[in-house]
Amino acid sequence: MDDSNRKPWLGAALLVGLLYLAISMGSAALANAAASDRTRFAWRLSAFVGSGVVFGAHLGHEHWRRGSRTRSAAWHAAVAVAFGGFGLALAANLHDRGSASRY
Secondary structure, three states: OOOOOOOHHHHHHHHHHHHHHHHHHHHHHHOOOOOOHHHHHHHHHHHHHHHHHHHHHHHHHHHOOOOHHHHHHHHHHHHHHHHHHHHHHHHHHHHHHHHHOOO
């Protein structure tokens, strides 16, 4: 079997995209349950910082561990971010579909 057309980075990008989705959904749930505006802000900031850490770790993994060139590493990280953004948009649409008030 020839594995020359295999794209092992795509599975990693999907996994990282799911991690972005989990961070955003988890922090949104915690922010909605927050008692004060300051705590809500802290949870939203934690999502931003957590996603930045994941992005940096993914870029570092692609560049140093996998030995990807800079352009390829950036492309792989961008695909992971796109997967996460798509998942978040899909979750928002599903949430809107099930809510009482439609936008």
